[in-house]
Amino acid sequence: MQLDRTAFESLESYVGFSAQDLESLRKFAPVVEPRLGTVVDDFYDAISAHPDARRAISGGVAQVERLKVSLRDWLRSMLTEERTAAYLTKNSRIGRVHVRIELPQHYMFTAMNRIRSRLLETAFAELPHSDVADVALALDRAIDLELAIMLDTYREDMDQRVRASARLATIGQLAASIGHELRNPLGVIESSLYLLQQATRSEERDVAVFDKHTARIAEQSRTCLQIVNNLLDLARDRPPQLTRHALLDTVRRGIELSGFANLAPTLDVPADLLIDADPTDLAQVVANLVRNAAQAQGVEPKIWIRAGETSGGVFFEVRDAGPGIPHQDHARVFDALFTTKPRGTGLGLALCRRVLEAHRGDISLLESDAGAHFRVFLPSREAQSD
Amino acid sequence: MSSYPREKRKVTRLRTPGASGKTLSVLIVEDDPALSENLSEILRGFGFQVSAVSSADRALEFLEQEHADCLLTDVKLPGQGGIAMLEELRRRHVTVPAIVMSGFLEPDHLRRATELGVIDVQSKPVNLERLHDVLDRLTS
Numbered sequence: 357m358q359l360d361r362t363a364f365e366s367l368e369s370y371v372g373f374s375a376q377d378l379e380s381l382r383k384f385a386p387v388v389e390p391r392l393g394t395v396v397d398d399f400y401d402a403i404s405a406h407p408d409a410r411r412a413i414s415g416g417v418a419q420v421e422r423l424k425v426s427l428r429d430w431l432r433s434m435l436t437e438e439r440t441a442a443y444l445t446k447n448s449r450i451g452r453v454h455v456r457i458e459l460p461q462h463y464m465f466t467a468m469n470r471i472r473s474r475l476l477e478t479a480f481a482e483l484p485h486s487d488v489a490d491v492a493l494a495l496d497r498a499i500d501l502e503l504a505i506m507l508d509t510y511r512e513d514m515d516q517r518v519r520a521s522a523r524l525a526t527i528g529q530l531a532a533s534i535g536h537e538l539r540n541p542l543g544v545i546e547s548s549l550y551l552l553q554q555a556t557r558s559e560e561r562d563v564a565v566f567d568k569h570t571a572r573i574a575e576q577s578r579t580c581l582q583i584v585n586n587l588l589d590l591a592r593d594r595p596p597q598l599t600r601h602a603l604l605d606t607v608r609r610g611i612e613l614s615g616f617a618n619l620a621p622t623l624d625v626p627a628d629l630l631i632d633a634d635p636t637d638l639a640q641v642v643a644n645l646v647r648n649a650a651q652a653q654g655v656e657p658k659i660w661i662r663a664g665e666t667s668g669g670v671f672f673e674v675r676d677a678g679p680g681i682p683h684q685d686h687a688r689v690f691d692a693l694f695t696t697k698p699r700g701t702g703l704g705l706a707l708c709r710r711v712l713e714a715h716r717g718d719i720s721l722l723e724s725d726a727g728a729h730f731r732v733f734l735p736s737r738e739a740q741s742d
Numbered sequence: 743m744s745s746y747p748r749e750k751r752k753v754t755r756l757r758t759p760g761a762s763g764k765t766l767s768v769l770i771v772e773d774d775p776a777l778s779e780n781l782s783e784i785l786r787g788f789g790f791q792v793s794a795v796s797s798a799d800r801a802l803e804f805l806e807q808e809h810a811d812c813l814l815t816d817v818k819l820p821g822q823g824g825i826a827m828l829e830e831l832r833r834r835h836v837t838v839p840a841i842v843m844s845g846f847l848e849p850d851h852l853r854r855a856t857e858l859g860v861i862d863v864q865s866k867p868v869n870l871e872r873l874h875d876v877l878d879r880l881t882s
Contacts, residue, residue, distance in 0.1 A: 536818075536844075540774055543867035547780035550870060554787065572776050 364444050367504050377494035378438065384491045385435040387482045388475060392431055395474040396424045402470055403463070412459040426450060431471070434498055447502065451509030461510055468506070472499045529693050530587075537583050537701045541576035548572045578615065586703045589640060590692065596634035596714045598737065603631045603663055603670060610642020611661075616650040621659035621674075629663055631670050632737035637711045641719070644704035645674040645730050651697060652678030652728060669717070669735040676727040686721050708732075766881045769810035770794040771801045771827070772843070773819050781814065781868070788874050796820075798827035805836055812861075812880055814873075817844035817851055825851055828858045839880060843868055 388395075400420055403409045413419055430450050437443050454464055472495065479491045548569040555565040604625045611617050631638070642661075649659045653676055663672035681689060681696060688694045690709040695702035705719075712719045715734055722729040768785055772778040773796045782792045793810065795801050798819050804810070815824040822830070828840055841862045842855050855863055862876045 539866040540777065544774065544776045544780060546867040547777065547784060547870075551780060551783055551787075572780075576776065 364439070364505075368439060368501060371497045371500045371504070373439070373494075373497040373501055376490075377497055380487070380490040380494040381435045381498060383487065384479060384483065384495075385432070388435070388478050389432075391474075391478050392428050395431065395471060395478075396427045398474055399427060399467060399470055400424060403459075403467065406463070408460060409463040409467075412454075412457045412463070414457070423453075426453070431475075434502060439501070444505065447505050448509055451506040452513075454506065455509050455513040461507075464506055464510075465503070468499060468503055472496070475499075526693070533693055533695075533701045533703075534583060534587055538580055541579040541583075544576045545573050548576075582615070583701060583703075586644075586701065586707055590703055590707050590710065596637055596711070598632050598634060598715075600630055600632050600737070601635055602627060603629045603672060606631070606633070606635050606638045607642050607661055607663070607672065609635070610639040611646055613639055613643035614646035614650065616646055616657075616659075619646075619650055619657050619659055621646060621649075621661050623661050625661060625663040625672065629665070629670060631734050633715055633734055634711075637714070638734075641708045641711050641732065642672075642674070644708050645732075648704060649674055649676035649678065649728065652676055654678075666733065669733060671731060671733050673722075673729065673731045675724070675729045678727050680724055680726065681721060681728050689721055690719070764881075765789065765791045766811045766877060767791040767793070767809065768812045768814055768877065769801060769804060769838075771796075771798065771813060771815035771819065771824060773797060773816065784870060785814075785873075785877070788877070790877060798822035798824065798830075801827055802830060802834075805831070805838065810838055812877060813838050813840040815840060815842055817842055825854050825858070828855070828860070832858060841873065841876060 400423065403413065404420075413423070415422075430447065433443065433446065459467075475495050476492055479488055479495065483491055552566065552569045552573075555562060555569070604623070604627050607623065607625050611621060646659060646661075650657050658677040660675045661672060662675070663670065665671075685694075685696060689696075690705050691702070692706035693702040694706075708719050712732060712734075717735055718733040720731050720733075722731050768790050770778055770781055770785070770792060772781065772794065775796070778794045778796065782794050785792045793804065793808070795804055796819075798815075799821060801813070801815070813828075815827065817824040819827070824842060824844075828842075831838065837859075839861045840858070841864060842860050843864045843866055844851070852863065861880075862872070864873065
């Protein structure tokens with residue numbers, strides 16, 4: 357975010373820069389004009405004299421010449437132009453040049469001070485005595501304002517870096533999480549292949565062993581695929597393709613997708629209950645909720661799915677008889693990468709939330725005495741198009 | 743499949759039980775049933791005696807009752823993790839050489855594992871040849 361006009365105005369009034377000051381500077385501008393070359397040369401001499409500051413200027417003499425031209429323009433505009441939005445934008449751009457060449461902030465400060473001194477010296481030497489005080493004060497205020505603009509561009513740059521590094525950290529976590537999650541099924545696949553090879557070479561040729569391991573490999577490949585699909589779904593950003601259809605169909609499809617259809621969740625979903633939703637996305641939501649419910653439970657897992665109409669739309673709930681989710685984790689369960697499973701990428705519920713947001717709906721974890729209890733709300737089409 | 747050359751396997755199989763004449767007993771701590779079963783089968787094929795449990799708590803219970811010459815444990819387990827389990831064993835003064843398996847070992851875990859005298863750290867999928875060698879060394 358660039359320093360906005362309001363912030364700039366409040367800064368102006370804080371520094372005390374007024375129309376009067378601009379008048380004084382405008383009077384001073386023609387006086388200092390013949391000396392601007394010296395001021396600028398002096399500025400870059402100081403930078404070149406210092407190894408750390410010099411490092412920022414990598415383009416050699418040609419770059420210094422270009423920078424000198426822009427410094428001279430900048431000085432001229434500081435001495436003559438109205439402090440408008442356009443002025444602010446232009447000077448922020450100059451600030452950004454210094455950020456881009458990575459001139460350390462403290463050199464920027466001392467450089468500005470150097471300019472301040474040279475300009476003041478000129479004012480004292482060249483102006484009639486009666487004008488000096490006004491011009492000196494105006495120069496101080498003007499340069500303070502410029503410093504504020506410069507600092508703001510540094511802050512802006514810092515913000516961007518922080519955001520970029522946060523993004524990188526998330527990507528890193530995501531990569532680690534996915535990598536970890538894929539290694540387990542891969543471990544099963546590799547070891548099953550090894551045992552298959554052994555079985556092939558043995559004289560018994562036990563068909564049951566072949567069947568067991570091929571089934572195992574197929575199952576684990578599906579797990580890998582599921583992980584990859586979840587990741588891709590999360591990366592994909594397309595608007596939902598809304599169609600009116602029976603929720604029950606999507607619920608059944610989701611149960612199938614979850615890989616836990618054998619648990620035969622108890623369904624209390626009216627067959628004539630219609631929803632306006634993307635059937636693929638919503639089935640994915642059901643699948644993730646059912647999978648979580650199944651994986652949270654040990655022997656004899658129980659899953660209940662209930663749906664009905666509610667004000668403004670349709671709801672459905674998925675409830676299980678597992679240990680439930682600790683209260684302190686409730687706020688984070690929908691965050692990407694958050695997981696309570698020993699094996700989990702923390703993508704499933706994040707994906708659910710994203711789907712529901714795209715539908716302008718909602719998914720929440722309800723307080724429950726037994727098991728985890730999720731509730732999904734889908735607005736009617738009328739409500740979605742509002 | 744380069745991790746377990748056939749020739750090596752044949753040779754090593756003949757060498758177990760080891761010089762002491764005793765069969766090495768391994769306790770697998772792994773919550774993924776398919777992986778646990780596969781590893782059990784493979785280690786039995788190597789000639790080791792194998793038991794398997796699915797959590798750190800079960801492993802601690804097991805070790806109270808029975809002896810194991812070596813632990814092969816996952817890091818991520820339901821409830822207490824593999825590293826915490828090793829710390830608990832140390833508190834109980836139970837000394838069992840351990841091999842740690844993990845999909846992704848954070849530097850922190852690795853440091854703690856080393857401090858706890860872990861004899862090998864394996865990333866998943868497990869390198870079976872190396873696993874065999876490490877276990878074999880315990881036998882001799």
